[in-house]
Amino acid sequence: MFATPAFAQAAGGGAASAVTSFLPLILIFGIMYFLLIRPQQKKMKEHRAMVEALRKGDSVLTQGGIIGKVTRVKEDGEIEVEIAEGVKVRVLKATIAQVINRTEAAAA
Incomplete structure (x- = not known):
């Protein structure tokens, strides 16, 4: 209309x-x-x-705020971190926030 x-x-x-x-x-x-x-x-x-380059001896900071030294790197996505004398914890690689001190690679 x-x-x-x-x-x-x-x-x-x-x-x-x-x-x-x-x-x-x-x-x-x-x-x-x-x-x-x-x-x-x-x-x-x-x-x-950074996570793939982790190796034994690196000082790391986790996302939880724990600072420790890597004592062993496992293949299943875990690392073992020593946070005090004789105190070791297993941590997932993905939870590493920062590498504080990196160890030098051995000369071949």
């Missing part, structure tokens, strides 16, 4: 309006990738390399 101006405007548009409507979303995703996702992936890669 009543004709509105909205019906008359619906016929226009096309591919150009679809691209311009998605352009802000694409830009937001690009910014989020470079500011959040990429640095986090880089940090994870560095942590994984």
